[in-house]
Amino acid sequence: MAETLHNLALGFSVATSPEMLLFAFAGCLVGTLVGMLPGVGPLAGISLLLPATYGLNPTAAIVLLGGIYYGAMYGGSTTSILMRIPGEAASVMTCLDGYAMTQKGRAGAALAIAAIGSFVAGTLSVVGLMLLAPPLADLALRFGPPEYFGLLVLGLFVLAALSGGSVAKTLAMAVLGLFLGTIGIDLMSGFFRFQYGLHELGDGIGIVPVAVGLFGISEILLALGRAEPPRVQKPKLRELLPSRRELAESAAPIGRGTVLGFFIGIIPGSAHIISSFVSYALERKISKHPERFGQGAVAGVAGPESANNAAACGAFVPMLALGVPSGPIPAVMLAALMVHGVAPGPMLMAEQPKLFWGFVASMYIGNLMLLVLNLPLVGLLVNLLRVPYAYLYPAILAFCVLGVYAVNQSVIDVWIMIAMGGLGVLLRKFDFEVAPVVLGLVLSPMLEVALRQSLAMSAGDWSIFVTRPIAATLVGFAVVLALAGVASSLRGRAAWRRRLGLES
Amino acid sequence: MTIAKHVLSALGALALLVAGWPALAQEKFPAHPVTMVVPFPPGGVADQTGRPLAAAMEKVLKQPVIVSNKVGAGGAVGMAAAANAKPDGYTILMALSSISIIPEADKLFDRKPAYQMDQLAPIALISSDPTVLVVPAEMPWKTVADFVADAKKRPGEISFSSSGLYGTLHMAMEMFAHGAGIKLRHVPFNGAGPAMTALLGGHVNALASGPGVVIPQIKAGKLRALAGWGDKRLPVLPDVPTFKELGFKDVEFYIWSGVFVPAATPAEVRKTLRETVKQAVASAEFKDAMTKLETPIAYLDAPEFKKFWDKDAAMLAAAVKKVGRIEEKK
Numbered sequence: 001m002a003e004t005l006h007n008l009a010l011g012f013s014v015a016t017s018p019e020m021l022l023f024a025f026a027g028c029l030v031g032t033l034v035g036m037l038p039g040v041g042p043l044a045g046i047s048l049l050l051p052a053t054y055g056l057n058p059t060a061a062i063v064l065l066g067g068i069y070y071g072a073m074y075g076g077s078t079t080s081i082l083m084r085i086p087g088e089a090a091s092v093m094t095c096l097d098g099y100a101m102t103q104k105g106r107a108g109a110a111l112a113i114a115a116i117g118s119f120v121a122g123t124l125s126v127v128g129l130m131l132l133a134p135p136l137a138d139l140a141l142r143f144g145p146p147e148y149f150g151l152l153v154l155g156l157f158v159l160a161a162l163s164g165g166s167v168a169k170t171l172a173m174a175v176l177g178l179f180l181g182t183i184g185i186d187l188m189s190g191f192f193r194f195q196y197g198l199h200e201l202g203d204g205i206g207i208v209p210v211a212v213g214l215f216g217i218s219e220i221l222l223a224l225g226r227a228e229p230p231r232v233q234k235p236k237l238r239e240l241l242p243s244r245r246e247l248a249e250s251a252a253p254i255g256r257g258t259v260l261g262f263f264i265g266i267i268p269g270s271a272h273i274i275s276s277f278v279s280y281a282l283e284r285k286i287s288k289h290p291e292r293f294g295q296g297a298v299a300g301v302a303g304p305e306s307a308n309n310a311a312a313c314g315a316f317v318p319m320l321a322l323g324v325p326s327g328p329i330p331a332v333m334l335a336a337l338m339v340h341g342v343a344p345g346p347m348l349m350a351e352q353p354k355l356f357w358g359f360v361a362s363m364y365i366g367n368l369m370l371l372v373l374n375l376p377l378v379g380l381l382v383n384l385l386r387v388p389y390a391y392l393y394p395a396i397l398a399f400c401v402l403g404v405y406a407v408n409q410s411v412i413d414v415w416i417m418i419a420m421g422g423l424g425v426l427l428r429k430f431d432f433e434v435a436p437v438v439l440g441l442v443l444s445p446m447l448e449v450a451l452r453q454s455l456a457m458s459a460g461d462w463s464i465f466v467t468r469p470i471a472a473t474l475v476g477f478a479v480v481l482a483l484a485g486v487a488s489s490l491r492g493r494a495a496w497r498r499r500l501g502l503e504s
Numbered sequence: 505m506t507i508a509k510h511v512l513s514a515l516g517a518l519a520l521l522v523a524g525w526p527a528l529a530q531e532k533f534p535a536h537p538v539t540m541v542v543p544f545p546p547g548g549v550a551d552q553t554g555r556p557l558a559a560a561m562e563k564v565l566k567q568p569v570i571v572s573n574k575v576g577a578g579g580a581v582g583m584a585a586a587a588n589a590k591p592d593g594y595t596i597l598m599a600l601s602s603i604s605i606i607p608e609a610d611k612l613f614d615r616k617p618a619y620q621m622d623q624l625a626p627i628a629l630i631s632s633d634p635t636v637l638v639v640p641a642e643m644p645w646k647t648v649a650d651f652v653a654d655a656k657k658r659p660g661e662i663s664f665s666s667s668g669l670y671g672t673l674h675m676a677m678e679m680f681a682h683g684a685g686i687k688l689r690h691v692p693f694n695g696a697g698p699a700m701t702a703l704l705g706g707h708v709n710a711l712a713s714g715p716g717v718v719i720p721q722i723k724a725g726k727l728r729a730l731a732g733w734g735d736k737r738l739p740v741l742p743d744v745p746t747f748k749e750l751g752f753k754d755v756e757f758y759i760w761s762g763v764f765v766p767a768a769t770p771a772e773v774r775k776t777l778r779e780t781v782k783q784a785v786a787s788a789e790f791k792d793a794m795t796k797l798e799t800p801i802a803y804l805d806a807p808e809f810k811k812f813w814d815k816d817a818a819m820l821a822a823a824v825k826k827v828g829r830i831e832e833k834k
Contacts, residue, residue, distance in 0.1 A: 047546040051555055051571070144707030145691075185577065187692055189829070190609055190669045199584060199618055202577030268701045323720055324704055325697030328545075335547030338716065341796035345720025408575060449694070456691045457663055457707060 011357030024362045027064040028370050031071020038212050039403025041088030042072035046332050058340035059355045063362040065333050073309045074370045077114040085216030089207045089273050090308035092438050093280040095215045097300030104296050108240030108382045113250050114305040115374040121258040121306035122367040125313035128262055130360050137321035140266040145453035146464050150474025152447040155274050157481045158281040162435050170436050177440020180205050188452045200412040209404050209417040214434040217421025220393050233385040250302035253283050257306030265314020268326035272311035276304035277439050322346050533593050533773045537568040542598045543582025545575050553761045554598035556793035560784035580606050580618040587619035591768035600761050601672050604817035608824040609670045624764040628781040629804035632760035634734030635676045635712040638727045648731045648750050655686035663689040665699040665708040675823045676712040676757040683755040714759050716798045733757040778806050
């Protein structure tokens with residue numbers, strides 16, 4: 001412990017130098033903007049700025065890029081809450097209750113809770129990273145394809161808990177999402193599927209164009225169909241802050257979201273995207289008022305927003321402790337170190353204490369900066385809602401097209417977004433929820449690859465899922481959930497029949 | 505009065521510039537910025553080599569060289585974009601060994617090819633790094649002989665990860681397996697990073713990897729290197745033998761990077777670019793950048809690079825054919 005404190009002191013001595021403070025602030029600011037711009041997520045933001053870090057020293061480079069990553073998690077919630085447009089994939093769930101809160105005139109409260117939740121989650125996760133990184137990293141590496149598969153099967157059951165509407169409709173949407181996820185190259189055989197000669201579809205359909213289309217574009221198109229324009233809101237200053245009750249309601253979800261997000265975040269791969277979905281489903285499941293979800297439940301904002309920030313920090317655990325490129329974003333950050341001749345590996349913490357502890361300390365500072373940056377912004381951002389829709393909507397559309405195009409410089413992505421906007425209008429007119437489509441699309445490629453990699457590891461022997469302890473636990477848990485779901489639906493059916501007098 | 509004069513003369517200069525633009529462009533390459541297409545994401549080998557090269561080329565060309573990451577389909581999107589670009593020298597391509605694999609894989613699946621290799625002309629080879637065979641330190645094999653003997657005892661049971669089916673790391677391993685007459689179990693991943701993560705987690709038993717990323721893991725005692733694919737030992741791993749030394753004649757593989765232009769680019773423009781790359785590679789700043797990445801520079805000018813490429817492409821084509829379509833192997 002004394003050693004940790006000593007190291008932390010060293011870290012703060014690095015991180016509080018004016019130069020590092022500047023880079024941490026620049027990273028947080030760029031991250032917030034990148035998160036706000038629909039389409040451009042943290043990966044695109046970090047990739048775009050990577051060359052700019054070549055002229056810096058390695059500590060400054062990683063402080064800057066790290067700031068962009070967790071800053072984007074703060075910024076991503078803004079457009080979700082105000083305009084129902086997910087700024088990046090991890091903010092999809094915030095669109096549901098965050099936007100519902102906005103429609104009820106609680107936009108300021110939603111933004112403030114998202115910022116506070118992100119701050120708490122970010123700070124607690126840095127504590128976890130600091131104290132537990134080496135043992136957790138070893139645990140994380142034990143997640144191979146079979147364990148990943150178990151986790152994702154659990155994720156499938158999360159789908160069912162995402163909405164309060166008809167189960168059949170939810171599952172239909174989930175299956176649509178799963179099908180969309182099969183587009184693109186088959187990693188295990190090299191065949192292209194449903195590609196129709198478009199090389200851009202070789203990597204599959206991106207999550208962001210689909211999410212922006214289904215949520216954001218459809219909202220704008222639906223507004224066009226109304227006889228009267230949506231009411232322009234005039235938020236009052238005293239309504240900007242969350243009420244005592246809203247704060248009390250968000251405390252527990254923030255705590256649960258933090259723990260959940262952190263542990264999902266340390267697992268190598270892209271599972272961190274599902275952290276916000278899992279958190280939302282968990283909150284809805286254990287809530288005393290599940291019917292409030294989708295109508296502006298505070299927990300539906302607090303949980304997912306905390307989870308995605310904690311996951312962003314968790315992803316640094318295997319990266320810093322073992323030098324493992326545990327996901328696309330850590331891979332780019334490791335590349336930033338390699339350019340400076342710092343070879344990332346298990347010895348990084350021992351050989352580069354200034355870099356490691358400087359980065360840890362900068363994350364404490366960065367999270368504080370983001371809170372200070374974001375809370376006053378709430379007042380400013382909420383005023384965007386005062387802009388008449390005739391001006392606001394075209395501007396939003398322009399930003400959506402720009403952001404989605406910028407990620408891969410692909411016009412195909414823009415077309416996907418527009419098509420998904422049309423599809424979203426149809427689905428929502430018929431009372432289908434669109435969130436399960438997005439989660440299905442997120443899960444499908446990961447699930448398929450994990451399953452087939454597992455079977456490649458075992459040469460086709462399915463027992464690999466029950467002979468490995470972590471995988472067996474996860475799969476067993478999923479089976480229990482499935483059986484519980486079937487039992488409750490059977491009970492419900494029996495109760496319905498009894499009510500109608502079909503059975504005595 | 506004087507202000508008006510200035511404005512007028514500026515306008516006049518501008519008009520001259522606009523009128524003279526096409527003529528200038530035809531006369532002297534390069535008259536405006538050059539775009540370097542990197543078909544892989546930032547942070548990858550191609551990007552990390554391409555950016556310092558672009559910076560060094562700028563100084564020689566006296567024109568900006570802008571790096572554009574056109575990512576997708578294992579590099580096919582960017583390479584096709586460069587192959588079909590206007591052949592005026594203003595679009596150059598930074599490609600890796602996979603440039604020869606993609607058309608072969610397209611052929612294998614009877615797909616409309618993304619591009620043909622003869623659509624691109626080589627300018628220079630920049631780097632060439634042999635892959636290294638690594639296994640987790642807790643595995644019993646101390647030498648390639650141990651590994652091969654064990655693999656012969658239980659064919660198809662020792663597994664290896666790769667950056668993807670028909671990817672460079674997969675091809676390297678197949679060459680070794682073929683040369684040693686053994687059968688291994690292939691678990692493809694999406695990129696070299698996840699392949700390394702799976703090896704470190706003990707989910708697979710072996711990996712052919714670029715040397716840069718494995719050296720810290722070897723030093724930390726997590727991984728053991730058994731052999732290298734180069735024609736001589738790596739300076740950073742002097743105790744690790746090459747497959748050639750061990751008697752595997754045809755087991756030689758490099759992850760290389762090189763600069764290409766569309767094939768129809770005029771000869772004099774190509775000559776300028778060749779000279780530019782030659783000077784850029786020799787510059788101190790580029791050498792320094794590559795030393796930090798622990799990637800040796802292996803410069804070859806267009807004629808020698810062409811020979812190198814032809815040989816390498818033939819080798820890779822043979823390896824792809826040997827692997828064949830996955831379904832047909834059952």
